[in-house]
Amino acid sequence: DAGVIQSPRHEVTEMGQEVTLRCKPISGHNSLFWYRQTMMRGLELLIYFNNNVPIDDSGMPEDRFSAKMPNASFSTLKIQPSEPRDSAVYFCASSFGGRAADTQYFGPGTRLTVL
Amino acid sequence: RKEVEQDPGPFNVPEGATVAFNCTYSNSASQSFFWYRQDCRKEPKLLMSVYSSGNEDGRFTAQLNRASQYISLLIRDSKLSDSATYLCAVNRGDDMRFGAGTRLTVKP
Numbered sequence: 001d002a003g004v005i006q007s008p009r010h011e012v013t014e015m016g017q018e019v020t021l022r023c024k025p026i027s028g029h030n031s032l033f034w035y036r037q038t039m040m041r042g043l044e045l046l047i048y049f050n051n052n053v054p055i056d057d058s059g060m061p062e063d064r065f066s067a068k069m070p071n072a073s074f075s076t077l078k079i080q081p082s083e084p085r086d087s088a089v090y091f092c093a094s095s096f097g098g099r100a101a102d103t104q105y106f107g108p109g110t111r112l113t114v115l
Numbered sequence: 116r117k118e119v120e121q122d123p124g125p126f127n128v129p130e131g132a133t134v135a136f137n138c139t140y141s142n143s144a145s146q147s148f149f150w151y152r153q154d155c156r157k158e159p160k161l162l163m164s165v166y167s168s169g170n171e172d173g174r175f176t177a178q179l180n181r182a183s184q185y186i187s188l189l190i191r192d193s194k195l196s197d198s199a200t201y202l203c204a205v206n207r208g209d210d211m212r213f214g215a216g217t218r219l220t221v222k223p
Contacts, residue, residue, distance in 0.1 A: 045212075
């Protein structure tokens with residue numbers, strides 16, 4: 001079975017550019033999570049969708065970040081404009097059963113570098 | 116204070132050693148607990164759930180102490196392949212929070 005799919009795997013961009021990260025959750029899962037991981041701050045939850053609806057975006061750092069989930073099989077995380085401090089690994093995870101679900105399955109991540 | 120805290124390590128141990136990690140959580144309403152393993156430049160993967168009575172999976176033993184609000188992971192007879200970062204995760208019922216991870220290096 002295919003796991004969570006993320007693209008691109010690596011992204012290098014210049015400050016000020018728009019960055020779009022993509023995620024395809026595991027088929028049948030109804031919850032999707034976007035995380036950011038850095039050495040300094042560890043794994044941080046950015047936003048959580050349940051049944052394609054954003055439930056909690058309190059982790060989104062600022063207005064430069066936005067996320068969408070137009071259907072059950074696709075989500076995007078957009079950063080516009082990007083800044084060097086956005087450099088991190090961005091993980092998408094999915095689960096069945098909402099935020100209280102016991103197991104979240106992570107995608108391979110997108111390693112973002114903003115110069 | 117972070118809601119879930121771990122000793123970042125690194126823990127450097129020889130092959131065959133026994134090593135233990137602790138993870139403390141601040142929300143007493145937390146309901147379920149997990150250990151994830153993350154290899155270098157890879158995603159976190161569920162290692163094991165932590166049950167109230169403690170549970171074992173081969174060389175790995177997980178325990179929960181609700182009174183003191185911590186969970187632990189014990190690795191016996193450590194292997195080179197155990198080298199990774201171990202993240203604890205705590206589910207409050209409405210949210211899953213991860214610790215920053217403890218890095219383990221097992222050396223020959």
